[in-house]
Amino acid sequence: MPKIRLEGLVKRFGTVEVLHSIDLTMAENEFTVLVGPSGCGKSTTLRMLAGLDTLSAGEIYIDEKPVSHLEPKDRDLAMVFQDYALYPHMNVARNMSFALRLQKRPKDEIDTKVRDVAKMLGLTEFLNRKPGELSGGQRQRVAMGRALTRDSSTFLFDEPLSNLDAKLRGQMRAELALMRQRVKKNMVYVTHDQIEAMTLADKIVVMRGGYIQQEGSPEELFKRPANKFVAGFLGSPPMNFLDVTLEEGADGFFARGDGFRIALGAELAERARRKGQSEFVMGIRPSDLNYDAQAPDDAAMDLRVSISEYIGAQSVLICKCGEATVTVEIKSETPIALGDVLRFAVRMEGVHLFDKTTEEAL
Amino acid sequence: MNRQSLNRLTPYFFMAPAAVIMAIALFYPLLYMMFGSFRAWDPSQRLNETDFVGLANYTKLLRDEAFLESVTVTLTFAGTVVVAEMLIGVGLALLLDRKIRGMSVLRTLFILPMMIAPVVVGLVWRFMYHPTDGIFNRWLSALGLGRVDWLGDHALMSVIIADIWQWTPFIFILSLAALQSLPRTALEAARIDGATGWQQIVHIKLPLMAPVLIVTFLLRLIDAFKVLEVILVMTEGGPGLSTEILALRIARTAQEFRELGEAAAMSNYLLLLLMVLTLGMFAFTRWQEARAQRLNAVKQEEG
Ligand SMILES: Nc1ncnc2c1ncn2[C@@H]1O[C@H](COP(=O)(O)OP(=O)(O)OP(=O)(O)O)[C@@H](O)[C@H]1O
Ligand SMILES: [Mg+2]
Numbered sequence: 001m002p003k004i005r006l007e008g009l010v011k012r013f014g015t016v017e018v019l020h021s022i023d024l025t026m027a028e029n030e031f032t033v034l035v036g037p038s039g040c041g042k043s044t045t046l047r048m049l050a051g052l053d054t055l056s057a058g059e060i061y062i063d064e065k066p067v068s069h070l071e072p073k074d075r076d077l078a079m080v081f082q083d084y085a086l087y088p089h090m091n092v093a094r095n096m097s098f099a100l101r102l103q104k105r106p107k108d109e110i111d112t113k114v115r116d117v118a119k120m121l122g123l124t125e126f127l128n129r130k131p132g133e134l135s136g137g138q139r140q141r142v143a144m145g146r147a148l149t150r151d152s153s154t155f156l157f158d159e160p161l162s163n164l165d166a167k168l169r170g171q172m173r174a175e176l177a178l179m180r181q182r183v184k185k186n187m188v189y190v191t192h193d194q195i196e197a198m199t200l201a202d203k204i205v206v207m208r209g210g211y212i213q214q215e216g217s218p219e220e221l222f223k224r225p226a227n228k229f230v231a232g233f234l235g236s237p238p239m240n241f242l243d244v245t246l247e248e249g250a251d252g253f254f255a256r257g258d259g260f261r262i263a264l265g266a267e268l269a270e271r272a273r274r275k276g277q278s279e280f281v282m283g284i285r286p287s288d289l290n291y292d293a294q295a296p297d298d299a300a301m302d303l304r305v306s307i308s309e310y311i312g313a314q315s316v317l318i319c320k321c322g323e324a325t326v327t328v329e330i331k332s333e334t335p336i337a338l339g340d341v342l343r344f345a346v347r348m349e350g351v352h353l354f355d356k357t358t359e360e361a362l
Numbered sequence: 363m364n365r366q367s368l369n370r371l372t373p374y375f376f377m378a379p380a381a382v383i384m385a386i387a388l389f390y391p392l393l394y395m396m397f398g399s400f401r402a403w404d405p406s407q408r409l410n411e412t413d414f415v416g417l418a419n420y421t422k423l424l425r426d427e428a429f430l431e432s433v434t435v436t437l438t439f440a441g442t443v444v445v446a447e448m449l450i451g452v453g454l455a456l457l458l459d460r461k462i463r464g465m466s467v468l469r470t471l472f473i474l475p476m477m478i479a480p481v482v483v484g485l486v487w488r489f490m491y492h493p494t495d496g497i498f499n500r501w502l503s504a505l506g507l508g509r510v511d512w513l514g515d516h517a518l519m520s521v522i523i524a525d526i527w528q529w530t531p532f533i534f535i536l537s538l539a540a541l542q543s544l545p546r547t548a549l550e551a552a553r554i555d556g557a558t559g560w561q562q563i564v565h566i567k568l569p570l571m572a573p574v575l576i577v578t579f580l581l582r583l584i585d586a587f588k589v590l591e592v593i594l595v596m597t598e599g600g601p602g603l604s605t606e607i608l609a610l611r612i613a614r615t616a617q618e619f620r621e622l623g624e625a626a627a628m629s630n631y632l633l634l635l636l637m638v639l640t641l642g643m644f645a646f647t648r649w650q651e652a653r654a655q656r657l658n659a660v661k662q663e664e665g
Binding site: 050051052071072073077078079081083084085086087088089098099102103146150 | 545547548550551552553554555556557558561565566569570
C-alpha cells in the first residue's frame with residue numbers, strides 16, 4: 001500500500017487562506033489521525049487528498065507520483081464523509097454496494113461483502129431501508145459501511161463515529177482497531193475524540209488554524225508536546241498551566257509560583273537556564289498530581305478544593321492555587337469537603353515548561 | 363354542536379369560498395360542455411332549446427375520418443415534441459450544470475422563447491419558413507443545397523421544430539433548478555465510489571431528479587395536446603389536414619361548421635385522453651415503486 005506525501009499544500013477559498021503550506025508524510029499502512037479544533041482545516045485536507053477540492057498550491061504524492069490532477073476515482077480511495085453523503089434514493093444495501101456494482105463485481109461477492117460489513121456495523125435489519133428512514137447514528141454507520149465494503153488502498157474517515165452513543169462508539173473503535181490489524185491499509189482519520197485518537201493512531205497530527213502544530217506517535221505527543229497548544233489539546237482532563245519564575249536555590253533550580261516552589265529536574269533546569277530568562281509557563285497534567293499529604297515541600301502543591309465533579313471511580317477536583325485554577329483527579333472514596341486544602345505530590349517528569357511569548361516547549 | 367366537532371369543521375369553513383369559486387369557474391363550464399356534448403347544438407340556439415341526441419355526437423366522431431386523422435396528428439405532434447424537448451432540455455441542463463461565467467445571462471437568453479407570445483412565435487417561424495424569402499431556404503440555397511418546402515410537404519415536422527424551439531427552455535430551466543438542488547455531497551461520494559460522469563448521471567442525478575422530471579413531463583404533455591395559436595398562425599392546420607391538431611379541429615368544428623355539440627364531444631375525448639395518460643403515468647410510477655418494495659421484501663425473506 002502506498003505512501004502519501006503532502007508537499008506545501010495550500011488551500012484558499014477566494015481570498016481566505018485556510019491551509020498554509022501543509023507538509024506531511026504518511027508512511028505505508030500508517031493510521032494517521034488528524035485532530036484539531038473546529039474549523040482548523042481537517043476536512044479540507046481530507047477533501048483535497050480525495051480530489052474533491054482543488055489545490056491552490058503544492059502537490060500530493062501517492063507512491064511518489066503526483067496525483068493532484070487525478071479524478072477521485074483514479075486515486076483508489078474510500079471516504080466516510082462528515083455529513084454522511086448517502087444516496088437518498090438507494091436503500092442501505094444499495095448504498096453500501098454502489099462502488100462494487102459499478103465495478104461489475106459478481107453478485108454473490110457483493111452480497112457476501114455487504115452482509116459481512118452490515119453485520120459488523122449492526123445494520124443487518126436496516127438493509128432495505130432508505131437513508132431517510134434511519135436515525136443519525138444509523139446513517140453514520142451506513143456511511144462507514146459504504147467505505148468498508150470497498151477494498152481501496154487508502155481510507156479517509158471524517159469523524160466517522162461522532163454521532164454514536166458511547167457504547168456503540170467503543171464497539172466501533174474496537175472493530176476499527178481489529179480491522180486495522182487485519183488489513184494493512186493507509187488510513188487517515190479525523191476525530192475530536194481523544195480516546196479514538198490515542199488508541200487508533202500510529203501517528204497523530206495536531207492542526208490549528210491551517211497549520212500543523214506537531215506530528216508524532218500518541219505517546220510522543222502526550223509526553224513531549226511541542227508547544228502549549230498541543231499540550232493543552234491532548235489529554236483529558238487537560239493540562240494545567242501556571243505562571244512560574246525560575247529560581248536558583250542551594251541544591252538546583254526551582255519553579256516558584258503563587259504558593260508553591262517545585263524543584264526541577266536537572267535536564268529541564270539546564271534548558272530553562274540556557275534560555276536566559278526567568279518567566280515561564282509551567283504545564284502539569286492532572287495525572288501527574290497525586291494526593292499525598294506527606295509529600296515534601298519542594299515536590300508538592302497545596303490546593304484548595306472549589307468544585308468536585310464525580311465521574312465514577314475517579315472524581316475531578318477543580319482547585320485554587322493562589323489565583324490560578326488547577327484540575328486534579330482523585331479516587332472518589334477519598335473523604336474530602338469543598339474548601340479543604342489538600343497536598344498533592346508533583347511527579348517531576350510530568351513538569352513541562354513553555355516559553356511565555358512563543359509558547360514553545362523547552 | 364360541541365366544541366370538538368366545531369373544531370373539525372373549521373378548515374372546511376375556511377375552504378368554502380375557494381370551493382365555491384372553483385365550482386363556478388371550473389365545474390360549471392365543464393358540466394356545461396358535458397351536457398352540450400349530448401345535444402345537437404347550433405351556436406344560434408340556447409342550450410335548453412337544443413335536442414337531446416344521446417351519444418350520437420360521440421359515435422359520429424368515431425367514424426369521422428377527419429377527426430381520427432386529427433387525433434393521429436395530435437398524438438404524433440405531442441409525443442414527438444415532448445420526447446424531443448425532454449431529451450434536449452434535460453441534456454442541456456446536465457451539460458450546463460457547472461460554474462460558468464455569465465451563466466445567469468445565458469439562462470435569461472434561454473427562457474426568451476418562452477416569454478414571446480405564441481402568435482408572434484407563429485408569425486416569426488412562418489416567415490423563417492417562407493419558401494423563397496425565409497432564412498432557412500436562403501441558407502440552403504446559398505450552400506448550394508435544394509430548397510425545402512417547409513410548410514408544405516414537411517408541415518408537421520416544421521411545426522414540431524418550432525414548438526421544440528419554444529418549449530425546450532421550459533424543461534431546461536426546471537431540470538437545471540432540480541440539478542442544482544441535488545445534494546452535492548452525494549455526488550461527491552459517487553465520484554469517490556468510482557462513478558464516471560455518465561454513471562453519475564444515470565445512477566444519481568436522474569433518479570434524484572425523477573420527481574421533478576415526471577411533473578415537468580406531464581405539464582408539457584398536457585400543454586402539447588392543447589397547443590393552438592402557433593399552429594393556427596403558421597399553417598392553419600394545412601396543408602390538407604396534415605397539421606390539424608385537435609384543438610384546431612375543435613375550434614373549426616365550433617366556428618366554421620357550427621356544430622357545438624360535436625365540438626363539445628371532441629373536447630371530452632381530448633379530456634379523456636389526457637386523463638388516461640396522466641392517470642396511467644401515476645399508476646405506472648406507483649406500480650414500479652410497489653414492485654421494488656415487493657422485490658425487497660422477497661430478498662429480505664431469502665436473506
Ligand atoms: N467552501 C468553502 N468556502 C469558504 N470557506 C470554507 C469552505 N469550506 C471550508 N471553509 C473554511 O475553511 C476552514 C476549514 O474548514 P474545515 O471544514 O476543513 O474544518 P474542520 O477542521 O473540518 O472543522 P470541523 O472539526 O468543524 O469539521 C473553516 O474556517 C471554514 O470556514
Ligand atoms: Mg470537518
